[in-house]
Amino acid sequence: MDQTRTAFVFPGGGVQYVGMGRDLCETYPQARAVFAEADDTLGFPLSRLCFEGPEDELLDIANSLPAIMTVSIAILRVLEANGLGSDSAGWVAGHSAGEITALVAAGMLDFVDGLRLMRTRSTLMREAGERRPGGMAAVIGVGDKDLEEICVKAQQETGEVVLISNYNAPGQLVLSGHEQALERALALAQEQGARRAVRLAVTIASHCALMESAAAGLRQWMENITFHPARIPLIANVTATPLRTPEEIRHELGIQLVSPVRWTESIEYLIRQGVDTFIEVGPKDVLNGLIKRTDRNVRRISVGDVASLESLLDDLNSPRGFEPMNG
Secondary structure, X not given: OOHHHEEEEEOOOOOOOOOOOHHHHHHOHHHHHHHHHXXXXXXXXXXXXXXXXXXXXXXXXXXXXXXXXXXHHHHHHHHHHOOOOHHHOOEEEEOOOHHHHHHHHOOOOOHHHHHHHHHHHHHHHHHXXXXXXXXXXXXXXXXXXXXXXXXXHHHHHHOOOEEEEEEEEOOEEEEEEOHHHHHHHHHHHHHOOOOEEEEOOOOOOOOOHHHHHHHHHHHHHHHHOOOOOOOOOEEOOOOOOEEOOXXXXXXXXXXXXXXOEOHHHHHHHHHHOOOOEEEEEOOOOHHHHHHHHHOOOOEEEEEOOHHHHHHHHHHHHOOOOOOOOOO
């Protein structure tokens, strides 16, 4: 595998499901060790919550995000044991909360500190959502600039906050904000010809000003965390450019919760650097789909369970190896 042409990417929220990680633990000692460490660090059986539910507890953001991170790191540790760790890639990136998982992969945080950071971030988000409730919505089929103008109009009409919180892929955007402003923006988007404009099943308005108290709390909490220089560069959600130093990542995490996720720009940046293979490490394959919408010509591999993991390892160990893209 050509290291400089490969990026590992890690999912954020919304990809959890009851049963995730169970087959990994049954098959690989490296995965069992990660889940045992997570249970010990958090002080409750996160592994059982992942494997058995109940679903409503797993859906709690304070549980779901640490759970997704744990599954992702368990997969990564198995890959590392088989010669395909994050050091085999030239780059890493994580979508929203997945950025913390990417920090662990890049060597900027150890897993225990990363998991504590994820749990703290998630709890602060839940508390901020209770104090300043809002919502989120997906909009498909409206361009970035048009939707930005719609948000400005909706804010002017309602006096409330609504803006694009996730630039996920061309024509695939997410809004966050207050209820009234969000509903007005959705109505305007439909008038503009959106193919889809639907509310998401959340009461937390991520990546906008409603998360300011969570961002402030996280900045304070991070004063006791040690970050390390990156072994490989991490592409930041906020700027879509590489982070390498502890100072850079501390600043990034301190403003990420109130800043849009620039995922499209992040993928485009990596492609400009010559990346032609993206390996998604974590439950489901949501990032695979977003990357496909950004550039259909790059190779996309999702590794979320034993079957997909063994398929990737079989490709690597085949006589022809993992062939680079043509061109």
